[in-house]
Amino acid sequence: MTTPFLVARDIAKAFGGTQALKGVSLDIAPGEIHGLVGANGAGKSTFIRILAGLNHPDAGRIELDGHSQEIGTPQRATELGMSFIHQELAFVPGMNVLQNIMLGVPKKTRFGLTDWRAIARDVAPIARRVGISAPLNAGVKGLSTAEIWLINICRALVRKARLIVMDEPTASLAASEAERLFAIVRDLSASGVAVLYISHRLDEILSLCTRVSVFRDGRSVAELAGDTLRRPALVEAIVGGAIRDAQRTAPERPRGGVVMEAKKLTRAPKVLGVSLQLHAGEVLGIGGLVGAGRTELARLLFGADRPHSGEMTLVGRPYAPASPAAAVQAGLGLVPEERRAEALFLSKSIAFNLGIANLDKVVIGRYLPLMNRGARTSMAGEIMRSLSIKARSASTPVGSLSGGNQQKVAIGRWLQRTPKVLILDEPTRGVDIGARAEIHRLIRQQAESGMAVLVISSEPDELPELCDRVLVMAEGRIVRELSGAGVSRKAIVEASYVEPEALMEDHLA
Amino acid sequence: MSDIAISARRLSPSTKAALGIFARYGTIIGLLAMIVTFSILSPGAFPTVGNFTNVLNQASLAMIIAGGLTLAVVVGELDLSIGFAASLHGILITGLVVHDKLPIPLAVIIVIALGAVIGLVNGFIVTKVKVNSVIATLGVGTILTGLAFAYSAGVPIVAGVPEAFLQLSLGRWLFGIPNNIIVMIVVLGGLWVLVERTPLGQEIQAVGGNAVAARLAGVNVDRIKILGFVISGMCAALTGILLASRLGSGTASAADSYLLTAFAAVFLGSATLRDGEFHVLGTLVGALIIAFGFNGLNIFGAPTFSQYVLQGAILIIAVGMASLGRSLAER
Amino acid sequence: MSDIAISARRLSPSTKAALGIFARYGTIIGLLAMIVTFSILSPGAFPTVGNFTNVLNQASLAMIIAGGLTLAVVVGELDLSIGFAASLHGILITGLVVHDKLPIPLAVIIVIALGAVIGLVNGFIVTKVKVNSVIATLGVGTILTGLAFAYSAGVPIVAGVPEAFLQLSLGRWLFGIPNNIIVMIVVLGGLWVLVERTPLGQEIQAVGGNAVAARLAGVNVDRIKILGFVISGMCAALTGILLASRLGSGTASAADSYLLTAFAAVFLGSATLRDGEFHVLGTLVGALIIAFGFNGLNIFGAPTFSQYVLQGAILIIAVGMASLGRSLAER
Amino acid sequence: QDKPLLGIVSISATEANNVRYIQGATKAADELGWKTNVVDAAGSADQANAAIQNFAQLKAHAIIDMVFPYSSIGAGLAAAGDAGIPVVTWGGGLGSSVAATNGSGGPMAIPVVDLMVKKMDGKGSILALTYRTGEVCRNREVVMDEIVAKHPEITVTKNEVRIPGYFEDGAQYANAWLASHPAGKENLAIWGCWDDPAIGAIGSLRAQGRDDVLVYGINGNAQALENIKNGFMTATAWQDSFTEGYNMVKMLKDIKDAGGAWQAKAAEVPAVLVTKETVDAFLKDHPEAIK
């Protein structure tokens, strides 16, 4: 084997009282695609942040090209030939695509001024290869999460690094975009660039990686390669035991009456004449490609945006929420797509984050509007147990949780409320396989107790596993309805690519 | 060399724990250290019940206005109108009592209601017209200065201020404790309970923490922001009233300088207990640091210029201790 | 009823386009509208080359200090020390020229270097000691006030200011254009090129736009923030120098009031062209609005109280138009 | 446009004395058939310069600078000089191209300080609230220094107040000073270089229930007179700023008439010492002083 590019030995790191890493080791050879897996909170991102010079290890040693290195700052990490795509998206909202791609990258100049033309010439082919469809001079404000991911990936490529680290790069990507990314990763590998690839999607790991390190509770517990690199072994190493893989369990159940109905809901250009019915006790999935308009649809249902035309009803009565507050009042809940920006109060405790949608439940008395902190803490404790949120206590700030655990907090907020309608936008993004199964079980359980659940997911396997019925959206319209045995990965993917205009006519005919 | 660098970065857990204490209590430790230092430097004059009462009495007005400002910053906005507003309120209450011969309680209620209205206007401009709060409140403050002029023609209202009005601020109606202190404790206590112990307070904190998330969690963000401005406006009114009573006159721009003091207290306080978050208790600590710093330096008899230098240093050191502790502990 | 509500929400594309123009150019339209109004009200005195030159000349100092402040806020920090710093610089330059008899160019260089050092200190306290910039710069500003007192004992330095020094600000060395205007154009032009057209400017914008992202992307955030403070400090020094030259004396606290003016200009400007972002061009527009507002109201001879009311209203309306246009266009 | 314009630039159009001066000046201007325009520079010398330049643009008939020392309005004087407009100051001193001045205020302090020293029997402690940035206050401080220097048994503590913020500063400095100067040990006095900081200190004295400290102000603004009537202030010197304003505008007419032949001069209006004993008689003579 060639000499490793990177060697990390016995890295340990504590945050306050949390021992995030207790001694992990890992090495990567040039040209290798090295997988890194582990449950939420296992310490993967912390390890990456140490490599990136964002955190400093308490103990351990890092060697690059055989030389011991103190990384210290992100700039140093870049100088040493490493490039990172972190779990948190790094972009500046006020800047355009090209400026975001070039963030922190040395730029060509003419007479001391930035030579954007020359830069654009260099970047354009890379952007195309990554699959950025927006013009380089477009602002990033309107772009989807996926496109912003592509920008981050593009940045790593522009730097011409010797090691590219990707922390859950496909969490926000649709299947086609992910495929493109895999091709790029393989290209990079062929040209001698090492890739450290973190994901909760084991299929990806198995098809891409030649070697996989597994972290559990801050320790490296296994390194699998060649013959040992198999799904069951991987799962066992991650959770420390066997797990029943989540399967489609949805039996054909009688569903309840219509809870929510939308008629010809339109908010151009993202949502165009969407009609749907949501029944009590069903899990309705909305599938489609990224950018199909699903998030916008959810926002309309939840009163976060207002429709330009169309009507809605809720339990038979006209429903036109002027704000999310009105929607919540009427009995809706929403778990938004972007948990850090749209769902969480990062500096506040878990209890605060869970309590904020349940304030009526934590008040001492109707006429004594004081908080019952005991009630809040025990409520938080209950939710944390039922979702297995990994944290020291309910008073831990949410910002210090791992990505997957943050997602659980965002979902947990609504479970105590038992809303009539719960909308989940990408509910298991960034969640480990164990927790994913738990979240799915919880969603089913809520539906069985009569709640109407709407799930948006870009993960092709998730909807068939979870839903009774799936609507597929494309370019702002609902293009197909699948139900019962007709719900399958293949059917969803097919429908996603259908020409919506053609289908509309189909429908009318 | 790089080994030394590594070891310098690695702190033992016990060091980290100690630094963690500094991070939480740095400003309070700073306050206590300052009080101890001044007590040693001026043992006869500084650490006496009389002096502490005086400092508190004096600082009460700044604390009340700073407490109100805290609510505005907790919901994520700045309120630069408070000083100008308090000046206007001071003139107005004197006018209502002296010229219009209104009963004092009625006059107080009217003025505090006006404070609420000003807050409402600020809140409306910020949330509905969507003007940045710096510009909105600076603009409103400038307008209020104009109104103060218009009401008084710039002339302080002095003659015939009834003794009962002066007693609002000068009296000691309960156990010989100066009224200002009692009002301050009631107001700050009330604000603390509101923010920390009521469901409404949770919404207030949520809006300040992440307005987008608060909206999607079903909080009426605009209403909460407006509430923050209204409370800020009411506290400014109360300060204006007490100041007019203390001075025995209504004078345009008498309270303008509270703006900077209130900001210093609020931002000092944000380094207390919780990193970078604004909260009522922190503001109280911040205001105490400023008040005791000023008083102690004076009693010690430092020349004016070094008083400024030391005051500036106290601000930075009080926060710096907390912040450095935090960032070292978190390395 | 809900139908009406919905239809009222539908704006025609052309209305939206018009609103979009308001959103971008609202403040500029406001500035022009104000100039037109004053020209109609005072046709003889307001819209003359002489008066416009006069207004620009007057506003130049505020523009320079506001331009510097823009750099501090672009990197996401506030610099409250600038007014106090400019006051100190004014005293210092007068002292160096009058008492120490230094050649003027040397004195200017020394003072601007001191401005850079003050910025460095601010930046260091904010980035390394991690003190919130409000407290850090307020603390430093207070210390500077103390130093200004110490240097001058509070007494203005007047006697023996050489004519050559006065000519710095009063002279018209190029095509009869007042020097202040030329300096202002050079400084603001330089800052604009720096921020908008150089790689360093990209890092500056990135740090302000999203410091976490910039850090993750490998930008040396601390260095950029320090740079912002240094530039702010240097511009404050330049303003202090020109002010001393314009006043013909070095006076403690002479420039303190620039703080509020600079803030107003910077935040007004943030509503220009780009929503809520700070940028040099916007600051220029903001400063012009303030300067023309003051001048026009003066020349029209509005009574004192209504001058305040109108000034406040101008601030709010200028930004409000842009903001309302934006939020309606985005419905 | 037809009526001649009198431009007035005030350091603080809300300060009591400034207001009375403006009233006097306006009255005289009305009598002369001039119109007035007041600009509040809010303590900023730079604003004052801008306002004077604006008046020069307007081709004003004459300009009054209130309190800003001539040394800090260089650019304004230059602009007015170019336009041939006379500038007079009130409390801003005589110098550069200033045509006339009054209200220079230094000598006004003499009777007050003399009385203070006399009541102290030449020994004890004084808290002096000063404001050196202002020309007038600085002159008064010099006067006080000279008189007190003759009494070595008097110790003076000086504190600088700020504008704005003088009430609060006066109170806080008094608090601290009182803490180290308990009652009954020696003769105590608080002296403000103008009334307002002293009034701030009175608030502090009353809050503490201290009646052993004598308080002195200067200017004789309405609130000071009120405090003297009520016994909280011992003495002030009443500056007849209304008459000063009135006289100055009348003199401006002469200045305009004389043109180039005018000799710059000071035209002071004498101040009146007001104490508890004289306050009633004084108010009978000058009812306008407390309006």
Ligand SMILES: Nc1ncnc2c1ncn2[C@@H]1O[C@H](COP(=O)(O)OP(=O)(O)OP(=O)(O)O)[C@@H](O)[C@H]1O
């Ligand atoms: N800044 C911090 N302060 C306190 N605790 C932290 C901090 N950052 C991470 N942690 C803790 O360290 C542990 C490891 O977190 P990390 O983000 O590395 O997990 P992860 O393996 O990336 O998980 P995920 O798959 O959910 O992204 C978690 O328990 C987390 O709560």
Ligand SMILES: Nc1ncnc2c1ncn2[C@@H]1O[C@H](COP(=O)(O)OP(=O)(O)OP(=O)(O)O)[C@@H](O)[C@H]1O
């Ligand atoms: N009002 C809004 N303000 C800001 N961002 C928005 C808004 N509405 C939608 N977005 C963002 O725009 C992106 C595209 O949303 P859209 O609804 O078109 O796609 P989608 O079908 O939901 O795709 P995805 O698979 O990413 O969920 C999403 O990332 C969403 O977060």
Ligand SMILES: [Mg+2]
């Ligand atoms: Mg992670």
Ligand SMILES: [Mg+2]
């Ligand atoms: Mg989406």
